[in-house]
Amino acid sequence: MGLAYLDYNATAPVRAEAAGAVARALALGGNASSVHGAGRAARALLEDARETLASAVGARAQDIVFTSGATEALHRAVDAASGAFGDLILSSIEHDALWEGVKPTRTLACGADGVVSVEEAAKVLDGADRPLVALMLANNETGALQPVEAIAPLVRAAGGLLLVDAAQALGRVDIGLQRLDAAYLVVSSHKLGGPPGAGALALSPGAPFAISRRGGGQEQGRRPGTENVPALAGFAAALRSDFAAERVRIATLRDAFEAGLRRQFPDAVIFSDAASRLCNTTLFALPGLAAETSLIALDLKGVALSSGAACSSGKVRSSRVLAAMGVAPALARCALRASFGWASTKDDVARALEALETLRARRAAGRA
Numbered sequence: 535m536g537l538a539y540l541d542y543n544a545t546a547p548v549r550a551e552a553a554g555a556v557a558r559a560l561a562l563g564g565n566a567s568s569v570h571g572a573g574r575a576a577r578a579l580l581e582d583a584r585e586t587l588a589s590a591v592g593a594r595a596q597d598i599v600f601t602s603g604a605t606e607a608l609h610r611a612v613d614a615a616s617g618a619f620g621d622l623i624l625s626s627i628e629h630d631a632l633w634e635g636v637k638p639t640r641t642l643a644c645g646a647d648g649v650v651s652v653e654e655a656a657k658v659l660d661g662a663d664r665p666l667v668a669l670m671l672a673n674n675e676t677g678a679l680q681p682v683e684a685i686a687p688l689v690r691a692a693g694g695l696l697l698v699d700a701a702q703a704l705g706r707v708d709i710g711l712q713r714l715d716a717a718y719l720v721v722s723s724h725k726l727g728g729p730p731g732a733g734a735l736a737l738s739p740g741a742p743f744a745i746s747r748r749g750g751g752q753e754q755g756r757r758p759g760t761e762n763v764p765a766l767a768g769f770a771a772a773l774r775s776d777f778a779a780e781r782v783r784i785a786t787l788r789d790a791f792e793a794g795l796r797r798q799f800p801d802a803v804i805f806s807d808a809a810s811r812l813c814n815t816t817l818f819a820l821p822g823l824a825a826e827t828s829l830i831a832l833d834l835k836g837v838a839l840s841s842g843a844a845c846s847s848g849k850v851r852s853s854r855v856l857a858a859m860g861v862a863p864a865l866a867r868c869a870l871r872a873s874f875g876w877a878s879t880k881d882d883v884a885r886a887l888e889a890l891e892t893l894r895a896r897r898a899a900g901r902a
């Protein structure tokens with residue numbers, strides 16, 4: 535029996551269509567800047583990927599800057615806006631990809647539900663100097679959707695620019711750059727079943743773009759370096775999936791998982807369950823069962839979950855997001871994340887619940 539992989543928010547398995555597109559692009563070869571036939575073929579793939587992504591996020595093709603992923607795109611956005619903002623405002627639940635790399639002058643707190651409120655945004659924006667405001671569309675740990683659309687008018691009224699991290703949202707909710715009124719929007723390929731190492735920064739027309747690094751003139755000089763055409767072709771192939779049907783199927787699996795979890799563990803805490811959440815994410819705690827030991831026990835049973843806050847060293851550390859939500863450290867240490875996706879099945883749900891049942895037995899026997 536294979537692995538029950540429920541860690542799509544870390545990285546989704548690569549879809550067959552995406553893997554096929556990568557392989558075809560690799561076989562084709564060519565540098566998208568070359569004038570010969572191979573170069574023109576690579577260019578055609580690249581521009582096709584650009585059109586596909588532009589239509590997925592409601593941007594113009596010329597406003598898509600391809601990058602190596604969301605981390606690079608987030609930093610490229612902050613660099614692009616340099617000189618155009620005074621205050622840098624981050625929500626306290628932004629991903630480490632940005633949080634660890636910049637120094638905000640103000641922060642937006644979230645409520646106990648893991649959501650940043652419009653009232654909080656109004657308070658923090660009051661008196662801010664041409665702010666650049668980073669607010670993610672969906673949180674990677676809780677899946678909680680943030681009211682970006684409602685907060686955007688306040689950012690605009692403050693003379694600011696909005697930077698939206700949509701790495702976890704792409705494919706899972708509809709995204710419209712204009713509707714969100716975002717100057718900058720960031721996405722990543724490997725969260726939705728494309729290959730890793732590809733992502734993009736989508737710009738609203740006229741968004742400031744200070745060039746910070748010069749090199750070859752690729753991406754209109756906005757991201758010098760030979761484009762990773764195979765990965766981007768794979769990203770585009772993944773983007774052509776039938777997300778609407780997929781969301782319904784995934785939500786059913788996630789809901790079945792949560793129902794089973796509540797049956798087995800009446801004391802289970804599901805974080806952000808009162809908020810609007812992504813259809814695929816459950817962050818939960820089983821009191822008394824530390825995440826670190828639970829993850830190992832689940833892994834031995836062939837079930838891949840995450841602590842929601844695993845760092846790059848693979849260690850489990852306490853979650854900044856749960857701390858921001860005011861969750862007691864003892865409970866936060868028990869947090870586990872199950873995240874579902876395109877290849878998840880009912881069998882995965884059953885296996886995860888079965889594996890969790892053994893944890894319940896250990897806890898009852900005092901061996902947790």
Ligand code: PLP
Binds near residue numbers: 602603673699702
């Ligand atoms: N932003 C969010 C919300 C994420 O979940 C991730 C994933 O780790 C990132 C940014 C970083 O993405 P990437 O791995 O493409 O750099």
